[in-house]
């Protein structure tokens with residue numbers, strides 16, 4: 001029995017470490033394995049807080065701040081069609097030099113950016129399959145109608 005004692009202590013130590021790691025992981029990666037719907041739900045709030053003012057309620061680049069920006073914010077619905085999530089994640093994290101698009105890497109982590117993309121993709125699907133209500137005027141029309149300062 002004496003020979004197994006160190007082994008037993010080692011097992012205890014490993015179990016303890018695994019437990020600690022699991023607990024630490026819980027706090028900031030709790031949403032990593034969440035299903036798509038939960039991602040989209042969290043993404044909606046993030047989008048509304050950080051992106052809507054420029055990219056607009058429907059992601060088409062027609063937010064309240066858009067009229068004052070040159071270039072205008074990107075049409076995210078169009079970008080979703082031509083870019084995969086990996087490349088969009090990089091673009092969002094790094095921002096776009098020479099435009100009003102900020103780098104989000106210090107504000108949002110990769111999980112949060114993925115949640116925003118999940119929300120936008122869900123919105124896009126909803127728009128394709130049914131009576132997706134977009135504002136009557138296009139961003140271009142609005143920009144034209146807005147008197148320049």
Ligand code: HEC
Nearest residue numbers: 050051054069071072073074091092096099100101104116
């Ligand atoms: C202050 C206004 C503003 C905010 C806030 C903003 N964007 Fe942008 N975004 C822009 C502008 C302007 C562009 C550049 C459009 C262009 O290049 O023609 C842009 C471009 C983009 C692009 C394309 C980048 C590329 O490389 O072409 C993506 C994707 C994007 N935004 C996503 C987001 C997301 C997601 C958020 C919220 C986390 C966000 N933006 C918040 C203004 C904004």
